[in-house]
Amino acid sequence: MPFGRPRAERVDAARNRLQLLQVAREMIAEHGVEKVTMDGLAERAGLGKGTVFRRFGTRAGIFRALVDEDDRAFQQAVMGGPPPLGPGADPVQRLIAYGRARIAFLLDHHAIVRAALDRNQPVPVGEHNLSRLHVRMLLGQARQYELLDIADLDSLAVQLTAALEGPILLYLGMSRPFPADPTPASIPLADSWQTIIERLFRTPSHSG
Amino acid sequence: MPFGRPRAERVDAARNRLQLLQVAREMIAEHGVEKVTMDGLAERAGLGKGTVFRRFGTRAGIFRALVDEDDRAFQQAVMGGPPPLGPGADPVQRLIAYGRARIAFLLDHHAIVRAALDRNQPVPVGEHNLSRLHVRMLLGQARQYELLDIADLDSLAVQLTAALEGPILLYLGMSRPFPADPTPASIPLADSWQTIIERLFRTPSHSG
DNA sequence: AGCATAAGCGGACTTTACCCCGCTTTATAT
């Protein structure tokens, strides 16, 4: 038997986990995020409160799990879908496409994404902060192709990630913060993101 | 008697407010932010819990008030101090100086700044989001001087503010997230901020 | 000074996240 692996999830545990997520979605759909309480969730799922906490650790953990579920499809598109979001386009185009897609995703899910925030912990939205890692990777590629000559790409990646996700997580009101018309092409934040990226990469030598 | 003014704060109320802030600072100094509870604060200040909530509305409100107190000096320097932080320098220099100063301020106060976050409300750190307004103003000036040709400065201001404050508010761990040596000149985030601003303003025509 | 009124005050009460720990169930090894 292999050594370090901490033994697979028990089948009853897995069943309960899926059940809880399912019920949580129902409760959110019916009464909104605010009304999802740990007691209520446990009772409606026919389980004990202790079970809920064992599975998700904290209230925010439930919403994190929900976001992660929805994030999976998004990640697929980023990692293996068609360009420019997926691999194949040049890094600058991919950064722009990623930003637009991520903003749309966050707007779509802003209720649960914000509920997933935990005051006592750094942001863990998406599995291990996909955004920061992906942005960092694309910046690295851009540097390889000599599209960019900046030394500290780690800090830059953190700041660009904040520019991307921060507005939705922090700075905008929660109720209808955006034009009622969600035409993807007309989201101001997305246009602004594109501007920042384009200017960041416009080098004096090959301008344009 | 003038009309709309809602009558000045009563002297006992003001006394209690100051008293509570003072006691809160003591408790933070002794046991850290986490240990400041509303009951504890009220008891130690010799007041009722209801009073604490009436004054500050919410737990986060206390820390908001503390940050605002400290913010006042910072604001003075921005509004009326010597350039480049204060008025007098060109907008680009002021943006860079503002970012560096703000990052230093947030690092200095990161414990209470983070405690001032409220999951149910957009970020209100600083009085009415000084950062966003100030950045917006400097962007506007830059456009007047034709240093910048971007249409939607509002969105840009939001995103730059997020790039500035987001990392400290959201993305970095809370315990010693930074080099122990706090030399202002060596803060990676500040350097990275400067890079973003410089590139944002570097126009193809007058590059350099 | 006396009065009317709005503001402030206190602390019991409610709600909810989160902890704890004895019991039950599952997975594995023999």
Next chain:
DNA sequence: ATATAAAGCGGGGTAAAGTCCGCTTATGCT
């Protein structure tokens, strides 16, 4: 099949945020 240990489960218990409302006190007017 049985034993054993690890993981899961339940629900009562605790602590802390936030609400309510009857009582008290400051304030401004006359």
